[in-house]
Amino acid sequence: MRAVDIIQKKRDGIPLNEAEINTLIQNFVRNLIPDYQMSAFLMACYFKPLSFQETVHLTKAMMQSGKILHLSFLPVPTVDKHSTGGVGDKLSLTLVPIVASYNIAVPMISGRALAHTGGTLDKLEAIPGFQVNLSLSQFKNFLKKSHMAMMGQTPEIAPADKKLYALRDVTATVPTLALICASIMSKKLAEGSESLVFDVKFGSGAFMKNLKEACELARWLVQIAKAFNRKSVALVTNMNEPVGSMVGNSLEIIESIEILKGRGPKDLIYLTLHLAAHMLLLTGRAQTKAEGIALAKEAIESGKALTKFKTLVQQQGGNPHIIDTYSLLPKARFQKEFQAPQNGYLCQINTETIGMAACLLGAGRETMEDSIDPAVGFQFHKKVGSPLQKGDSILTIYYNNEKKLSEVWKLLKMAFTIKSSKPKKMSIIAKIIE
Amino acid sequence: MRAVDIIQKKRDGIPLNEAEINTLIQNFVRNLIPDYQMSAFLMACYFKPLSFQETVHLTKAMMQSGKILHLSFLPVPTVDKHSTGGVGDKLSLTLVPIVASYNIAVPMISGRALAHTGGTLDKLEAIPGFQVNLSLSQFKNFLKKSHMAMMGQTPEIAPADKKLYALRDVTATVPTLALICASIMSKKLAEGSESLVFDVKFGSGAFMKNLKEACELARWLVQIAKAFNRKSVALVTNMNEPVGSMVGNSLEIIESIEILKGRGPKDLIYLTLHLAAHMLLLTGRAQTKAEGIALAKEAIESGKALTKFKTLVQQQGGNPHIIDTYSLLPKARFQKEFQAPQNGYLCQINTETIGMAACLLGAGRETMEDSIDPAVGFQFHKKVGSPLQKGDSILTIYYNNEKKLSEVWKLLKMAFTIKSSKPKKMSIIAKIIE
Numbered sequence: 001m002r003a004v005d006i007i008q009k010k011r012d013g014i015p016l017n018e019a020e021i022n023t024l025i026q027n028f029v030r031n032l033i034p035d036y037q038m039s040a041f042l043m044a045c046y047f048k049p050l051s052f053q054e055t056v057h058l059t060k061a062m063m064q065s066g067k068i069l070h071l072s073f074l075p076v077p078t079v080d081k082h083s084t085g086g087v088g089d090k091l092s093l094t095l096v097p098i099v100a101s102y103n104i105a106v107p108m109i110s111g112r113a114l115a116h117t118g119g120t121l122d123k124l125e126a127i128p129g130f131q132v133n134l135s136l137s138q139f140k141n142f143l144k145k146s147h148m149a150m151m152g153q154t155p156e157i158a159p160a161d162k163k164l165y166a167l168r169d170v171t172a173t174v175p176t177l178a179l180i181c182a183s184i185m186s187k188k189l190a191e192g193s194e195s196l197v198f199d200v201k202f203g204s205g206a207f208m209k210n211l212k213e214a215c216e217l218a219r220w221l222v223q224i225a226k227a228f229n230r231k232s233v234a235l236v237t238n239m240n241e242p243v244g245s246m247v248g249n250s251l252e253i254i255e256s257i258e259i260l261k262g263r264g265p266k267d268l269i270y271l272t273l274h275l276a277a278h279m280l281l282l283t284g285r286a287q288t289k290a291e292g293i294a295l296a297k298e299a300i301e302s303g304k305a306l307t308k309f310k311t312l313v314q315q316q317g318g319n320p321h322i323i324d325t326y327s328l329l330p331k332a333r334f335q336k337e338f339q340a341p342q343n344g345y346l347c348q349i350n351t352e353t354i355g356m357a358a359c360l361l362g363a364g365r366e367t368m369e370d371s372i373d374p375a376v377g378f379q380f381h382k383k384v385g386s387p388l389q390k391g392d393s394i395l396t397i398y399y400n401n402e403k404k405l406s407e408v409w410k411l412l413k414m415a416f417t418i419k420s421s422k423p424k425k426m427s428i429i430a431k432i433i434e
Numbered sequence: 435m436r437a438v439d440i441i442q443k444k445r446d447g448i449p450l451n452e453a454e455i456n457t458l459i460q461n462f463v464r465n466l467i468p469d470y471q472m473s474a475f476l477m478a479c480y481f482k483p484l485s486f487q488e489t490v491h492l493t494k495a496m497m498q499s500g501k502i503l504h505l506s507f508l509p510v511p512t513v514d515k516h517s518t519g520g521v522g523d524k525l526s527l528t529l530v531p532i533v534a535s536y537n538i539a540v541p542m543i544s545g546r547a548l549a550h551t552g553g554t555l556d557k558l559e560a561i562p563g564f565q566v567n568l569s570l571s572q573f574k575n576f577l578k579k580s581h582m583a584m585m586g587q588t589p590e591i592a593p594a595d596k597k598l599y600a601l602r603d604v605t606a607t608v609p610t611l612a613l614i615c616a617s618i619m620s621k622k623l624a625e626g627s628e629s630l631v632f633d634v635k636f637g638s639g640a641f642m643k644n645l646k647e648a649c650e651l652a653r654w655l656v657q658i659a660k661a662f663n664r665k666s667v668a669l670v671t672n673m674n675e676p677v678g679s680m681v682g683n684s685l686e687i688i689e690s691i692e693i694l695k696g697r698g699p700k701d702l703i704y705l706t707l708h709l710a711a712h713m714l715l716l717t718g719r720a721q722t723k724a725e726g727i728a729l730a731k732e733a734i735e736s737g738k739a740l741t742k743f744k745t746l747v748q749q750q751g752g753n754p755h756i757i758d759t760y761s762l763l764p765k766a767r768f769q770k771e772f773q774a775p776q777n778g779y780l781c782q783i784n785t786e787t788i789g790m791a792a793c794l795l796g797a798g799r800e801t802m803e804d805s806i807d808p809a810v811g812f813q814f815h816k817k818v819g820s821p822l823q824k825g826d827s828i829l830t831i832y833y834n835n836e837k838k839l840s841e842v843w844k845l846l847k848m849a850f851t852i853k854s855s856k857p858k859k860m861s862i863i864a865k866i867i868e
Contacts, residue, residue, distance in 0.1 A: 008606035011480065035470035040605035043477035046445065171474035172442035 062186035065160035069192035088242030097308035116355025130318035205351025248377015496620035503626035522676030531742035550789025564752035639785025682811015
């Protein structure tokens, strides 16, 4: 079947079979189907959404476009966590050492900051010396030795996804449920983990702006995992304010270490414990959520998780002394308080705007070619629901480039809604989909 | 505005303004917008059709992507005819000399055979020596000298259309009203004719399978012409059987000359006189349709039109002796009768299948790279409504390649529906849209 016939079939809403989807993806990866045909196909998928079954076929074809890791050589269970991306979302940094404390391997292939969202790899690279560009054999070796490995996307894993994503990004075909699912799942399945915890974020700082869309994505992810015989659960979580207090790469490393030291902001502790509990549940290390939470707490309180984190930093070439001496991390030259312009309650934070402001400071990147300034970011002193007196510092800006400050200031001024009545506080975890 | 933002706007059904459409087309022609973005845009246009106003902008941008002919140097009115394509449609060959007999210039840029439809250029090239690859200055010179010029698409006229069409062809985005209109009109407007007669065909042998679609296309063409201050009319005509008796390049040249000699099949005479009448009406040479028809008849009966045709053939390097000696045209080595398998009435001809059978013989081409055999084709002895006795010849096959015959035979067997009751004869001209 010619590519144009497959495009036409999709355009007319006729379901594609596994062979057709395979042909499309295999030939695309081999450059036998040109980008211009694939982008027409992707736009057809926007208007005639792929069914669940078609999405499973697509996920499989994309997964099989590259290497598939087999982790059965590990004598321990495996679990990974995937977040759909947010602002101040540093949970991978706390979850990997906590869960790995319990003889569970966490094979984690992460992404970089893009648009208003941060990226785990950029955070890790704020640690002097930390290497995220591992080979697959290094990745496996680390998993064997320490049960932890955190690396960047490699060209060997699901190359179809990289090629497809680049095309979607410039053809207005990113926001398509089936394509989002296939992109996430092809990589996660190829990574070889037996079980997966999804942190599907919704709200102003997430890609999914409302709860309904996020729940739909969560359901699809869990169902696709099931179709491939993986255990999974999805937590649909609130991204209407940054997670924790810190936004920015060095700052988030510090905050993650604080959590592992038994300190840190409440919301981040809460989410860490719950996500860890679900990872422990899926792997059978905990029988109930309460037990999972207790185990996660115990890993922190005993110092085991912090020791694991030190091992992780050392094994990937990072300077472990940063754990005790934060001043060894990149530090911004300047800081400035952003103060409340009036009395009242902090009612809303446009978290995407916060992410964009952080990006402007240099904490993120607009295009994949931009470089990152690990030192810059924000430290929040107030959260949604906090009472404010005019002049109170809402956040501290850490910055290096004075020229960017006025633009960042403008964005911050738009980001906060202050009202006289106290807002209803939303729970962090809105829904759990199993 | 970035290309991706324009694609997204169209995807979301937000009307594009003139500047946005201009940017898109201009940058596409300059290769600043890659094919993969344009094809996503085209697919978005399939699902979120361009409005009439957007189509006018697109037509203008495509027209302005190349040279625009100005024919005001001609001291006579100008008119062109455009057909949406059919089987046995040789009307350009008769109309050009008839209309040019009345001191009217007919600047005609035509196409080639594609899929099941024939092409005027391929028909002209059946005449030994005839050159259709003219430069624009030759084209203008011929118009000045004889008021006639028939040439192929040049890269200077509406290059955006050529690039866009190639992309639409392989991305399942051809059948889109607005894109069809912009493709036709950008070329016809750039060609510089003051007035345009459209022959919009519908039925089994046309691209528009039903009357409703054809009428919609006809209305859009006439309205776009109006938006650019061109006089126009559209005749919506029946393509449920081949026009005239001949299908094939040499054969259609012969049939056209027969018409100019005052002979030939009735339906072809009828359509020739009516289309010519509308061309004479638009240019003001006739005041009523009846007068137009009388003038067209007079051009044939007086021999003026035939003389004009001879001039046309000579000026473009063709051998004028073919007019009196048909055997100078390429002639097929073999012929075979296709006989009625039963008694009854010829009720339906699947004209697309006839076109495909002619294409298989070598009269047309499946892809633009195929070469044409000018000698081959069909001569019909029966039309829809003809009574048939078993064994009557429905048509004569003229062929050179004996190997193709069995496949052609199979198609022909599928093409005819014979029933015991006489079918209602449809009129050739179904609708006139002014």
